[in-house]
Amino acid sequence: MYVYTFDNDYNQNQCDNMCVLDINEIDMSKFISGTNEEKKEIALLFDKTFHEYGVIRLINNNITSELMDKAKEFFSLNLETKLKYYVNGSYYDTLGYKPTGLESVANYKGEKKASPSDSIEAFLYPVKFQSKQLSFSIDQLPKLFRDVIPEYILKARQLISYVHSIADMALELDENTFDQNYTNDNAMFTLRLTKYLPMKTEEQLAFGEHQDYLGFTLIQNDYVPGLEVNVNGRWFRVESKPDTLLLLGGEFIERWTNNYWISILHRVAAVKQLRYSVLFFSGPDMNCVIQVLPCKKCIEQQSKYAPITGYEHVQQRRIAATPTTTTTAADVANAYWSFDNNALELYNSDLNGALSGSPTYVTGFNQYGKAISLTRSSTQYVYITPTVLPFNSRSFTIEAWIYPISFSSSTEYGIFGQCQSTSTNLCLHFAVRSNKLFCGFYSNDVPGSTTVTTNQWIHVACVYDSTTMTQQVWLDGNLDGSHSASAYSGLWGITTIGATFELGSAAAFNGYIDNVRYESRAKNSTEIKNDATLEAYYSFDGGSLIDGGPNGVNGTAYGSLSTTTGRVNQAIQFNSAPYISYSYYPFYFLGISGQPYTMALWAKPTGSYTQQTLVFVGRSSGWCVHFLVMTSSGQLTAISWSGSNNVVVNGPILTLNTWTHIGYTYSSTNGMRLYINGNQYSTSGVFTFSASTVPMPIIIGGD
Missing domain, CATH: 2.60.120.330 (B-lactam Antibiotic, Isopenicillin N Synthase; Chain)
Structure with missing residues (x-):
């Protein structure tokens, strides 16, 4: 290794790897309390050094x-x-x-x-x-x-x-x-x-x-060495x-x-x-x-x-x-954090989350996975660094399931954020503020209009459409606020889940968060409605029991099921014994009294009429209702529960060997409605559905 002073002629060939520069030194104690001559000498050396190199070493500097x-x-x-x-x-x-x-x-x-x-x-x-x-x-x-x-x-x-x-x-x-x-x-x-x-x-x-x-x-x-300086083009x-x-x-x-x-x-x-x-x-x-x-x-x-x-x-x-921009995750089409006992991201390993404040996990909203449990007083949240999730100058959709606990109207509770600076269009924040949804980019925001429900799972979304320059917030699949807005401009900043930082420090969430999703486009109203309300969808194509909806509620066959030609592509053939159900209780909202619900399917009775259960809701013991049945005479019947008795709506006699579309809806304002092939057939009148108060399973094709 060669050491070069500032007056040496540099020769790269004499250095095995990189030469070490011997930097001029000045003694600060001599300038502070030295003679005038000593001060002049120091000034001359300082002048020469900064004219030629721009770096000098200070000794006797009073810094420990x-x-x-x-x-x-x-x-x-x-x-x-x-x-x-x-x-x-x-x-x-x-x-x-x-x-x-x-x-x-x-x-x-x-x-x-x-x-x-x-x-x-x-x-x-x-x-x-x-x-x-x-x-x-x-x-x-x-x-x-x-x-x-x-x-x-x-x-x-x-x-x-x-x-x-x-x-x-x-x-x-x-x-x-x-x-x-x-x-x-x-x-x-x-x-x-x-x-x-x-x-x-x-x-x-x-x-x-x-x-x-x-x-x-x-x-x-x-x-530990590491600092390098460039002198006349050489390091x-x-x-x-x-x-x-x-x-x-x-x-x-x-x-x-x-x-x-x-x-x-x-x-x-x-x-x-x-x-x-x-x-x-x-x-x-x-x-x-x-x-x-x-x-x-x-x-x-x-x-x-x-x-x-x-x-x-x-x-x-x-x-x-x-x-x-090389710091930013390039062309991220979507990202998904399921929070199933960790903060990993499903599609992009460089977007995995880390935990602040030691949060825990609880059963997720659809009961088969987990959700992250965050306590505001402990400043618990998830952060993603060093990779920056790109939001700048583009459309995007952020969705999450949240379970708010003990919210105060005077407090902000962060859901999702990314803050480069607390300046206009540089701090993305999606939160609950004054018990309403609030999403924006700092001084460019859209508030929701509906008070969020606490102690219950709710679906929330923040959407920005760069084409129409519109911000939106959605609550349970319904548009809750809209605002014309310029795009988010932030290029960097830690992405956070369960906290926002537009107030300067962490505004953490209090409750549970599950299934957080990001897409680099503005989802339309149908997509958001499905994400918020579609519990499960089964096409049965090829005999598959895979859920085609957003929640992954895959079914399990009990007994031997066969595949047959369907009304749309393929269908499942049931006989007297087999059915489809679940090893857990995935349907959270069927356990909430007064909660609206819809069930829709194609059915084709074959052979002869026998009493059959199309859809059954109930646990192995306790609360249960045969929601859709066909009697021994072939009549379709829809059933619900008021808390004291069954509420029954009768439908038509189903035609043998013919596909019939059946739609069964309930809401607290309309009661039960039964639809046949897209047309309303009968209704119950208004009543309040009395649920079990706990998540429920469904059995398809049996009880």
């Missing part, structure tokens, strides 16, 4: 390793604990933990490929000063940071002020030329703690190639010296000096073990105009930059630093 040690301790916590300090919002302006997958700083100038998103975790603390005093809320920080972060910030801010004095002297500027731009309360300082994750291949980068875009940056690294490894700090110049430094000083391109290469760093970014008042300073060396050439405010420049760079 205490915060680095605390950062390692924090990042070693389990993800569930760290996510308690995650706040979904503007990445760089929001204090808290940042999981991997939310940032990609690479500008793709180098030889290696950057990963789609940087392989890091971070903790950011945007620093606020008021009247030159640190404005600090201790409750916002994990306990292990509460003592060390304020102390670190104050020391780092003082060190940056000394650096500004060196810069003034190096460029022969008036005293406080640099620092006067930083004394306003709008100055931008950010403390960043970073954990770099080991990479699978050396061809990837842990942190992409980039230039810092503010003023000077302080970097404190641990012992050099930077030796890790934890007792020192690296000082880099950002793009504001280039703009102020008209490129006389350099903002160096740097990156973090693939690391084989965990690596940590502490960074302190400094930027001026964001309202100030960044233009060339009046130093002789800076104005020797015509200005290379048009004046720009700090805010404008920062916004441009932040947009560029959000994850690119």
Whole structure:
């Protein structure tokens, strides 16, 4: 391995892999309390170094390793604990933990490929000063940071002020030329703690190639190497010296000096073990105009930059630093989370969910699977990262079954969300707000009009149609709200199930959620009605007992069934013994009193008339009703239960060897209605169906 100083001639052939750069050092104690001659020497070295390379090492800087040690301790916590300090919002302006997958700083100038998103975790603390005093809320920080972060910030801010004095002297500027731009309360300082994750291949980068875009940056690294800098088009490894700090110049430094000083391109290469760093970014008042300073060396050439405010420049760079479309799951047609004892996604492994707050599982709404149980007070929800589920500038449909428990009218309960920033069209949220459905993109939303029912399963949907530019919310298959709206614009952000973040922190659900679906199109009213109300559908084609509806309620044959020619394709032939049923109780809504229901089928009696049960609802013991029967004379009869007696509606005598379509409906407003071949045949009048109060099975072709 060769070590090169800044004055060496570079020779790649002398390096086995990558040369290590010996970076110039300045002793801060000599500048702070040294002689004028020592200060001038430091200023000259500073000037030469930033003119040629843009990075220098600071020794005797009064910064200890205490915060680095605390950062390692924090990042070693389990993800569930760290996510308690995650706040979904503007990445760089929001204090808290940042999981991997939310940032990609690479500008793709180098030889290696950057990963789609940087392989890091971070903790950011945007620093606020008021009247030159640190404005600090201790409750916002994990306990292990509460003592060390304020102390670190104050020391780092003082060190940056000394650096500004060196810069003034190096460029022969008036005293406080640099620092006067930083004394306003709008100055931008950010403390960043970073954990770099080991990479699978050396061809990837842990942190992409980039230039810092503010003023000077302080970097404190641990012992693990990884930082690389680009000097004259060649990459050099930077030796890790934890007792020192690296000082880099950002793009504001280039703009102020008209490129006389350099903002160096740097990156973090693939690391084989965990690596940590502490960074302190400094930027001026964001309202100030960044233009060339009046130093002789800076104005020797015509200005290379048009004046720009700090805010404008920062916004441009932040947009560029959000994850690119390669971070986003490409062309996801649909996604499905069944929550059958896990948060896995059925079709796309990179969309598997992870759990926050240790939620549990309960029996699902259709009784054969599970649903996830979320407790709001424990901030329990599911999150999907690092892959971003794409919602931007497109149509989509989100559907779920939810079971709300103990809702308050003054509280928001999240169902599904993705929040890049709490700004217009950048924060997707589907929730129950004021006990009504609410879906939108932040300041571009559609509320529902119906109060949701608690302690019961309900079907909900949020739809956006990019062609008609319409938002919709649906409750139990019925349109509950519609609004003309521009499209969602967010490109990144953690997708969450059971929580939304448009209020700044997690608005978690309270109850159960099951069968969450996403489709990259706007479903129509018929499709949503079927998803919400079609319990099961059997074509019997080829003798199949597979449910063709949305719920997967597959039947089981008891006895020997045969296949025959049907009214539509094929049918099942029953004789006196075989029937179709289930080993569990899948029909939740048949256990709810007053709940509307519909049963429809084609029937063809053969041979001679005998008493037959077409549809039977009941458990092995207890509540039961023969919903559809044919008497020994061939008459069709529909039956329900009022709580005290059977309610009976008679139909026609079914013609032997002829297919007849039978439709049987119930609602609390119309009672029972019997339809034959599409025409209403008879009705019961109004009554309230008295159910068993528990989910029920159905037996087809027997009892």
